[in-house]
Amino acid sequence: MIHARKLTRSFKLKRGGVVEAVRGIDLDVERGQLVAVLGPNGAGKSTTLRMLTTLLPPTSGTATVAGRDIVTDPAGVRERIGYVGQLSSAGENYRVRDEVITQGLAYGLSRSAARHRADEMLDLLDLRPMASRLPGSLSGGQRRRLDIAIGLVHRPELLFLDEPSTGLDPHNRANVWEHVLRLREQYGTTIVLTTHYLEEADTMAERVVIIDNGRIIADGTANGLKSELAGDSLTVTTATEAEALRAADVGVFFGAVTRDSTTVRVRVSRADTALPEYLRVLGEKDVRAVTATSARPTLDDVFLALTGRSLREDEVAA
Numbered sequence: 001m002i003h004a005r006k007l008t009r010s011f012k013l014k015r016g017g018v019v020e021a022v023r024g025i026d027l028d029v030e031r032g033q034l035v036a037v038l039g040p041n042g043a044g045k046s047t048t049l050r051m052l053t054t055l056l057p058p059t060s061g062t063a064t065v066a067g068r069d070i071v072t073d074p075a076g077v078r079e080r081i082g083y084v085g086q087l088s089s090a091g092e093n094y095r096v097r098d099e100v101i102t103q104g105l106a107y108g109l110s111r112s113a114a115r116h117r118a119d120e121m122l123d124l125l126d127l128r129p130m131a132s133r134l135p136g137s138l139s140g141g142q143r144r145r146l147d148i149a150i151g152l153v154h155r156p157e158l159l160f161l162d163e164p165s166t167g168l169d170p171h172n173r174a175n176v177w178e179h180v181l182r183l184r185e186q187y188g189t190t191i192v193l194t195t196h197y198l199e200e201a202d203t204m205a206e207r208v209v210i211i212d213n214g215r216i217i218a219d220g221t222a223n224g225l226k227s228e229l230a231g232d233s234l235t236v237t238t239a240t241e242a243e244a245l246r247a248a249d250v251g252v253f254f255g256a257v258t259r260d261s262t263t264v265r266v267r268v269s270r271a272d273t274a275l276p277e278y279l280r281v282l283g284e285k286d287v288r289a290v291t292a293t294s295a296r297p298t299l300d301d302v303f304l305a306l307t308g309r310s311l312r313e314d315e316v317a318a
């Protein structure tokens, strides 16, 4: 459904200098996949999506999307895809149902086909009760769902969603996800979406593509990436910082260590066997653990292992 090779985009800044937003992305997405593109602010997620959706020409590189070339046949790509950007696509003048119908007409559907399709999408996204309201009166989550309905009106095989859940409260986020998953189940639509939210990418998408600094740095299932790149973690807290320092010194014999005040974290391949052994050695060195826990890795641990930075700070800032 998507085949991109060495896709690259740089921006010349007015005040001089160049931003290399996307630096040579290779990406293949098969029909029916649900792919989450994850990365910190400014990683190049939106720029990648905007190139794949023909909103922005690449500086270099090639891509076919839904079988059409993004550079030589942008109209062909657009007919076959839906795109829901970060900003709401609904205007304020039409009522919800009319807004979807108008979009259908813009795609060349007949009036009756546009009406039929609009109703189908309003049902799919549970927007029927809001059909005659103005978009401005909808909640954030309802408005996002309206954006998705608009993006789907021409029955695209492939839907791009740029941060569909950013800015929504957890309830509305879960609700938007429920609808995205339903869409996929009912229509088999291929979905590529960007997100800042680690947990969402982890639990909802079958494939996670992590972008940083304009490059893909990891690509796979969440579980695959975690076991391949991160490993389990042991966390021990001590009563004093001096003890934590000693615990960190011991920890390096077990795996990579990070320490924050009296908390020491050690990355190991198998926490179940490493934790008792670590505690035993700490006892020998007169270090008493106040708490000791082990955890399976998260996608943040994957990102940390790859870049030395946490995605969490970004998530909090978003």
Ligand SMILES: Nc1ncnc2c1ncn2[C@@H]1O[C@H](COP(=O)(O)OP(=O)(O)OP(=O)(O)O)[C@@H](O)[C@H]1O
Pocket (backbone or CB within 6 Å): 011, 012, 013, 019, 020, 021, 039, 040, 041, 042, 043, 044, 045, 046, 047, 048, 196
């Ligand atoms: N039109 C533009 N002109 C100049 N720089 C741009 C432009 N669009 C994007 N950039 C820069 O390109 C880089 C990648 O931006 P992009 O919006 O693709 O990141 P992102 O991963 O989608 O971030 P976010 O999660 O914040 O949306 C950033 O440094 C951004 O400032």
